Amino acid sequence: MIAEGTCELRLTRYYRASPSEVWAALTDAASIARWLAPVGDVDLAPNGGFEVRCDDRGLLIARVRAFEIERLLELDWTVPGEKPSVVRFELRADGDGTVLALDHRLVGARVGMRAMGIWEGHLTRLDALLGEREAR
């Protein structure tokens, strides 16, 4: 899904665990190594961060932009050969569990969804045209 005005990916998950449990798994170095990727030192202070080796992507650098314990973690996300982006995890208690909202947005990609709409329609037409050509 893409939010209005930005190029952004948003996923939400519900975990049967308290926000403090989810936060611990999200931010503990040993845990990060298991759910994300092998990781070096993790320093979740302002301007801190961590580096992870991500299979085919090389060395990924995550730098802390903002954090609030058990609620928010926002990272500058730098991958070689990719445009800079920002990853944001937000936790919210929900009944017996926790809702995690993940936003991953490209820096500087502030465009209306109108633009994506234009391209989507255009690509669909293009597909249709190519299909016709192949059918002939």
Added chain:
Amino acid sequence: MNALEALAEPTRMRILELLAEQQRTAGEIASHFPTSRPGISRHLRVLREYGLVRAREDGRRRLYSLDTGPLQELDEWLQRYRGFWDNRLDALDTEIKRRRRNP
């Protein structure tokens, strides 16, 4: 995201909408705007520089059309990370359960 910055301008966005309907000459495009023809040409030049629009000569006319490449790139980025985070957030669930078993 250069192509996207180029898009974030109302006149250029409108030009792209016109070109999404069909290919057009600069004159046809300009007729939809109160802006001067040179102004439209400048916008078209920016859109071409960012690879959002292509031009081709058709006899004495120059026809402009959309180039879908740049936003396909964006779409690929979204698809790639959707898969990546789907897997990682599943793994986070596994990790939460693991921590509970081994406090």
